[in-house]
Amino acid sequence: MRIRRxxxxxxxxxxxxxxxxxxxxxxxxxxxxxxxxxxxxPFDPHDLSGPWIGERPRPGILNFGSFDQKIxxxxxxxxxxxxxLYKSISHDALGGTHIPGWDRAGxxxxxxxxxxxxxxxxxxxxxxxxGEYPGKDCEPLSSPAxxxxxxxxxxxxxxxxxxxxxxxxxEYHREWRTFWLNREHPKDLDPTYEGxxxxxxxxxxxxxxxxxxxxxxxxxVNVGHSKSDAFHLxxxxxxxxxDHVVLDMTYYDPKAWGDKFxxxxxxxxxxxxxxxFQEFICSPREYQSYDKAVTIPEERAKSxxxxx
Amino acid sequence: xxxxxSLKGTITSFDLAxxxxxxxxxxxxxxxxxxxxxxESGPAIRAMKEAGWHSDSLKPxxxxxxxxxxxxxxxxxxxxxxxxxxxxxxxxxxxxxxxxQPNN
Numbered sequence: 185m186r187i188r189r190x191x192x193x194x195x196x197x198x199x200x201x202x203x204x205x206x207x208x209x210x211x212x213x214x215x216x217x218x219x220x221x222x223x224x225x226p227f228d229p230h231d232l233s234g235p236w237i238g239e240r241p242r243p244g245i246l247n248f249g250s251f252d253q254k255i256x257x258x259x260x261x262x263x264x265x266x267x268x269l270y271k272s273i274s275h276d277a278l279g280g281t282h283i284p285g286w287d288r289a290g291x292x293x294x295x296x297x298x299x300x301x302x303x304x305x306x307x308x309x310x311x312x313x314x315g316e317y318p319g320k321d322c323e324p325l326s327s328p329a330x331x332x333x334x335x336x337x338x339x340x341x342x343x344x345x346x347x348x349x350x351x352x353x354x355e356y357h358r359e360w361r362t363f364w365l366n367r368e369h370p371k372d373l374d375p376t377y378e379g380x381x382x383x384x385x386x387x388x389x390x391x392x393x394x395x396x397x398x399x400x401x402x403x404x405v406n407v408g409h410s411k412s413d414a415f416h417l418x419x420x421x422x423x424x425x426x427d428h429v430v431l432d433m434t435y436y437d438p439k440a441w442g443d444k445f446x447x448x449x450x451x452x453x454x455x456x457x458x459x460x461f462q463e464f465i466c467s468p469r470e471y472q473s474y475d476k477a478v479t480i481p482e483e484r485a486k487s488x489x490x491x492x
Numbered sequence: 493x494x495x496x497x498s499l500k501g502t503i504t505s506f507d508l509a510x511x512x513x514x515x516x517x518x519x520x521x522x523x524x525x526x527x528x529x530x531x532e533s534g535p536a537i538r539a540m541k542e543a544g545w546h547s548d549s550l551k552p553x554x555x556x557x558x559x560x561x562x563x564x565x566x567x568x569x570x571x572x573x574x575x576x577x578x579x580x581x582x583x584x585x586x587x588x589x590x591x592x593q594p595n596n
Contacts, residue, residue: 338538355538462538470509477514477530481567 227426229388232350234342235461236429236453238335247335247452257407258444260306268409268440270308270402272315277304278406283311308408313482318402319357322466324377326401327361327394327417328433330354331451340461341453350383350390357466363392375413377401392419403435404449412439427455495564496573499529500557506550513540515550515572517558529568531560533585543584550575550583 239247256279260268276293281303286293293300299311309315318329325333333339333356340355350363363383373380375398383392399413416436423429433449505516513533518526533540550556556577560570575583 337542338536462541464510464537466510470507471511473507473509474511474514474532477516478512478532478569481530481569482563482565484567 225426227423229423230385230390232343232390232421232423232429234429234453235340235456235459236334236342237337237340237456237459238333239428239452239454240337245450245452255446255448257305257446258441260409260440261442264409264412264437264440265306268412269306270316270408270410272309272312273304273402273406273408274312274315274317274320275310275405277301277308277310277408280304280306280308280310304406304408306408310406310408313479316402316408318405319466322357322468322471324401325357325359326377326397326411327379327419328435328449329402329404330356330359331431331433331449332405334451334453339464340456340459342461353461355461355464357464361394363390369393369395375399379415379417386420388422390419390421392421393417394419403437409440412437414439429453495562496559497562497570498557498559500555501529503550503552503554503556504528505552506547508537508540508545508547508549510537513537513545513572515558515575517556527568529558529570531558531570531572534571535585540585545583545585 239245241247276299280301283299283302285291286300291300292298301310303309318325318332334341334354342353344351344353348364348366350365352361352363354360359378361378361381363381365383367382369380369382373396375396377398377400379394380396381392381394383390385391394417395415397411397413397415399411399415401411403409403411403415414437416438418434418436420432421429422432429452431451431453433451435446435449437445499517499519501517501519503515504518505514507514515531517529517531519529520526554577556575558570558575559573561573563569572585574585577583
């Protein structure tokens with residue numbers, strides 16, 4: 185059965201696309217960008233509506249989950265080592281103990297199918313098919329882990345405004361977040377999976393500040409521990425030309441890293457106006473079926489065989 | 493994933509679902525014994541649909557040749573590259589950075 189177009193949703197999205205409701209206070213009106221053959225059309229830097237899709241790899245960037253971020257994680261506090269580490273993670277790590285043969289000719293690290301590390305810097309085993317990953321068992325991904333999936337021409341996200349809020353919608357697992365434009369974080373914040381996000385325009389950059397996470401989700405797919413409930417995410421969205429948005433993120437977690445923070449995570453998105461915002465629902469039954477057919481047989485046959 | 497293999501067999505199931513599509517394939521050996529394989533897609537469903545796949549692209553009973561990257565753990569599991577029908581039709585799976593796709 186072929187997928188039907190979501191006619192009413194598409195119509196709504198088109199109406200919002202042309203609505204001024206999503207725009208901030210544009211300074212000087214539309215600007216012509218200075219780079220990129222596909223981006224050289226007039227655009228309003230305060231219009232983030234989209235829809236956007238994770239850019240495919242290009243020279244200088246992989247944009248494939250967290251893999252291409254090579255900034256070392258701050259050292260964990262003793263409390264974090266006791267309370268946040270996972271038993272194992274399913275994907276590669278960002279650093280740590282190399283697997284045998286990782287430096288052989290032709291081996292490419294930082295690609296899902298070519299592991300580089302047997303354990304992360306904190307000793308958490310990596311590349312375990314039964315390990316933890318964002319959205320496992322259809323659990324919420326939460327930010328910033330949810331950004332691991334808009335990548336490589338896949339998994340859209342879009343922004344839509346309703347009054348004093350901007351909603352950020354992710355195709356992957358149909359997660360969505362609310363960015364409040366006209367208020368501060370509540371003092372009596374109730375922790376949630378997505379946290380509480382406030383946003384404001386800093387010239388042409390939408391700055392989003394999120395706290396109030398419930399501590400039940402991963403930092404990203406390649407980090408072997410969860411966020412604590414003190415995790416603090418700062419995102420900066422900047423539309424650099426008509427067809428591209430760049431997201432810069434900084435991670436803070438006083439319980440995990442003390443007074444240190446983890447900067448430099450960047451995602452690249454490109455405009456995908458002709459793409460459908462497809463249904464990507466996490467069905468526990470479908471995941472169980474997949475595990476039965478693939479994950480469990482591989483797990484049972486786990487061996488010490490080295491990378492070929 | 494650098495190792496590549498192909499198998500000719502009969503489709504037993506095809507599930508265009510999350511997290512990865514799965515293809516069930518029965519492969520008859522020279523001795524007449526049948527081995528069952530499960531081949532999953534690497535990319536998510538969106539990439540498959542962009543490459544032309546639909547939920548009815550494969551049906552139980554279809555005779556096909558599947559090109560895939562076999563599991564490194566010596567089980568009958570692999571990651572799909574493409575499916576070729578007896579009449580020459582190809583269901584590719586375009587993946588960025590995959591340098592091991594066989595020539596059509």
